[in-house]
Amino acid sequence: MEIRKLSRENHQEVLDLFADETPYYYFLINELLDNNYSGEAFRVYGEYEGDQLVSILLNNFGNLTYYAKTLRDVAVYQEILPRLSYFKLSGPSELMAQFLPLVPVKSDTLSYMGVVKNIVAQRRYPQLSVRRISSEGELEMHYDLLQSTQEYNLEVSRDEYVAKELKRLQGSQDRRVYLSVDNKMVCACGTVKESRNSAIVIGVVTHPDYRRRGYGTEVLIGLFESLLEEGKYPYLFYNNPAARRVYKNLGMEEVCQWRVVMVDEESK
Missing domain, CATH: 3.40.630.30 (Gcn5-related N-acetyltransferase (GNAT))
Known part of the structure; x- marks a missing residue:
């Protein structure tokens, strides 16, 4: 050896x-x-x-x-x-x-770690657009969405968060996408380490008032569709049994x- x-x-x-x-x-x-x-x-x-x-x-x-x-x-x-x-x-x-x-x-x-090569689920709300965050205003809404949940405890101010995220998104291939209902951001997710044919999916979040309606699944399908169309496999890391079921129902293959x-x- x-x-x-x-x-x-x-x-x-x-x-x-x-x-x-x-x-x-x-x-x-x-x-x-x-x-x-x-x-x-x-x-x-x-x-x-x-x-x-x-x-x-x-x-x-x-x-x-x-x-x-x-x-x-x-x-x-x-x-x-x-x-x-x-x-x-x-x-x-x-x-x-x-x-x-x-x-x-x-x-x-x-x-667990898994990869999505094909999507097997259909969108439930095809009339709703899955949009990519590109402005300070959208990042402010994303900050408010994160703050509305118990899962995320941000220790920075809104202005600090917006400045840091805007710099990160503009300086990399990473993205954040969201779903809006009645002009309110109700769920979002994003990527890190996005590269030539891969992206790690992170930050899946849904506003507490809009849960159990399929919006989180909807924004994930939108992100997966965009990535796969660009030739990029989405990778997921998770330990939540509910998230595991959702990902598998969308077509994720559990790797290890x-x-x-x-x-x-x-x-x-």
Whole structure:
């Protein structure tokens, strides 16, 4: 076994490693390409058996993610762990569990990850437009929508939120979309890490007064339709049983259980 630092030149080997599971991990593969396999807070390592790449370890912005086609002994990476900067580990549950004996665990959380390749549900309110947020006024309404719920507890003012979100949306491919009823924003969702053929869906929220009417499902279908038309697979991370049912009813394929491990940095 040999551990090597990977570069853009190793990209085909990485694709060969993911092989038929590549569509399940476009969001991860795109992150490698978008960062050109390198950077101050971005490093990629590979485990080789002879000349064949058999696993990768990605250290990206304080996070460690590991991928292999089968369960392997991850102790081969133990020597380089002290040289890496991380406070969190995340990835497929069974794979990341191999690292638990190697790091001081602060918390260990399980959720799920899925991908939408096809939508199997029909829109219930086709007369309502799913719109993309593009103005300060729409972001102000989005702030008010978030504040109306118990799920979101924003610790910034409306002006701060609008300025930060506007800068983020204008400086990336990410988007926020919403559904309006009687000129009121009643539900919304968005994307992060949107790239060439993938987007991670976040922030699904519905105003408490408009729940159980299918509006949340409606805005998700609208977002999924837009992304798929652009050749981008939507990826979802979730631990809520109700959300899981909704996503599956829309056509989501559940890929794996997803593990997030927070590291006790004082004990590293």
